[in-house]
Amino acid sequence: MRGWARAIDRMGKGAFADAIECSAQALDKQLAGSMPSLETLDRALAAEPTILDDWLAARGKRLVDQDATCDVDDMSLLIARVMVMIQEAEHPEGPGGRTIVPQEYLSGEKIMRDLHAVTGQWLERCSAIRRPREVA
Structure with missing residues (x-):
């Protein structure tokens, strides 16, 4: 209350x-x-x-405007984090050398799924822009 x-x-x-x-x-x-x-x-x-x-x-949630720009939703930041993760996974001194090993794939799964969701939203927006407008 x-x-x-x-x-x-x-x-x-x-x-x-x-x-x-x-x-x-x-x-x-x-x-x-x-x-x-x-x-x-x-x-x-x-x-x-x-x-x-x-x-x-208290439930780990928050309410934001539908079109709000949120720091955690920043696509540029997410892409930068993905790039760092890939660079670390492909680093010659990593567990598999330049070959990405299964544990590296699994540790990067969440961030890649987040990227997939964000790029999907981008593509949905593109589709909405291209969709012909209805004439009343």
């Missing part, structure tokens, strides 16, 4: 209750642990974009 407290601190209790379309008594119940409806959560998120941050962080 830290997000709710943050919203109340920023907006005031009455204004926040109005924004989520509930009474002050209903807001008190929610602050005491009563589960708000999905509609109330949606209105709360519209009033205070960080409302779910603490709850999501």
Whole structure:
């Protein structure tokens, strides 16, 4: 409920209750642990974009805008990390010399899958751009 407290601190209790379309008594119940409806959560998120941050962080998640640019999603950084991984795997002083050995393939699997996902998104975007627009 830290997000709710943050919203109340920023907006005031009455204004926040109005924004989520509930009474002050209903807001008190929610602050005491009563589960708000999905509609109330949606209105709360519209009033205070960080409302779910603490709850999501406790689960290892975060909420970002669909078109947000995130440091962890930076394709250039990912490609650079892949290049370093490949250089290390092909280094003459590596486990297999210039030959990439199975444990190197397996240790690079996650980063290569991440790269595959990002390049797939790039190609999907290209397809969307090329897709003919419908005429209404």
